[in-house]
Amino acid sequence: MADRDGLIWLDGEMVPWREAKTHVLTHTLHYGMGVFEGVRAYQTPKGAAIFRLQEHTDRLFNSAHILGMPMPWDRETLNRAQCAVVRENGLDSAYIRPMCFYGPEGMGLRADNLEVHCMVAAWSWGAYLGEDNMRNGIRIKVSSFTRHHVNITMCRAKANGNYMNSMMALQEALRDGYDEALLLDASGYVMEGSGENIFIVRDGVLYTPDLTSALDGITRRTVITLCDELGLKVVEKRITRDEVYIADEAFFSGTAAEVTPIREVDGRAIGAGTRGPITEKLQGLYFDQVHGRRDQHPEWLSLV
Ligand code: PMP
Structure with missing residues (x-):
């Protein structure tokens, strides 16, 4: 999954797929405190379109709010990022994965210097259950x-x-x-x-x-x-x-x-x-x- 061509939106920039990495001390990797979405884009007569994008982004922000996680980007930016990963990866249909996570700035449950990072990836995914x-x-x-x-x-x-x-x-x-x-x-x-x-x-x-x-x-x-x-x-x-x-x-x-x-x-x-x-x-x-x-x-x- 990690070793392939393409672009991933990470903290405001499009980065090559293989370089979209984070440190092993990434806080969310240790304690699971992060939020994400699963979104799909479909082929339509007018071109690739994301289904209920705003509702997914709203749920992402609600998830972050519930966890008390400050969001470093506004909804509009994350909507644009989701469109961009589909478009810039040349996908006509896609599964889109936005995720917001705490980085490697600190460790332990009491870490108070953590930064929230955001990524959005997209790839082709057919019928999930076959x-x-x-x-x-x-x-x-x-x-x-x-x-x-x-x-x-x-x-x-x-x-x-x-x-x-x-x-x-x-x-x-x-x-x-x-x-x-x-x-x-x-x-x-x-x-x-x-x-x-x-x-x-x-x-x-x-x-x-x-x-x-x-x-x-x-x-x-x-x-x-x-x-x-x-x-x-x-x-x-x-x-x-x-x-x-x-x-x-x-x-x-x-x-x-x-x-x-x-x-x-x-x-x-x-x-x-x-x-x-x-x-x-x-x-x-x-x-x-x-x-x-x-x-x-x-x-x-x-x-x-
Ligand atoms: N329940 C759980 C636990 C899920 O992970 C999902 C997938 N997001 C759903 C229900 C269905 O939610 P949605 O239709 O928004 O994808």
Whole structure:
């Protein structure tokens, strides 16, 4: 990943990919106190465009605010940096990774001379959970790892350290032969995937966990808006594990995962054991939206 051509925006400048480095005493590397985003740009009829750029940047700033991390750049500069990395790397579609981290200016939890550094990289990334799975659905397993408690890590923040929990759950699921993990919250209710929000469908109504310890996903918000436009009811509520087992359909939503159908949970087929009709409809609409093939919400696409 590090050894390739291209440009990365680092602290206000475009630097060659191989030279975008930081010292081993980088504070965030030691303690995980940093914030990041996962954003996508898609090919549209008008050229490459970033989907819901402003919302991602706003969430990045909220994450920093939650962690008490002073941001050295304004939102507009980081928006421009994200457009620039797509454009200057010649990408027509991309996954974009902005991150803000404490540098190597000090060590120890009490360090008070730390500076916040920002980087933005972009690269080509296809279907996160596989092309075939986008059609047929994935197999998931309830994780033995519990999702964060709301007063242990801060779940509204997309913070680096929070992802240790995600990786433990994902590695366990992959090792056991599944495609993704489903994490329950500290009370045992269904929360989210390692990097995705979850929806289930029952009798034509969609249900998604209310936002306690799940990330406030931008794809989740998009799906809810698309459902409104289709006249589909979405209920945010506490969901139990067995409600997922008996759902007619289930899917994950996320910037990387987009809309990924779930065909099996803990060895139990969901509905017909393949992508359900409502999932298929929403998935198609989502791709139309991100690729600029719908007239609605032109403000969600920022040309690079
Ligand atoms: N939950 C977690 C834990 C995530 O990492 C992500 C990916 N950012 C999501 C949900 C989905 O969020 P979004 O739709 O904004 O990508």
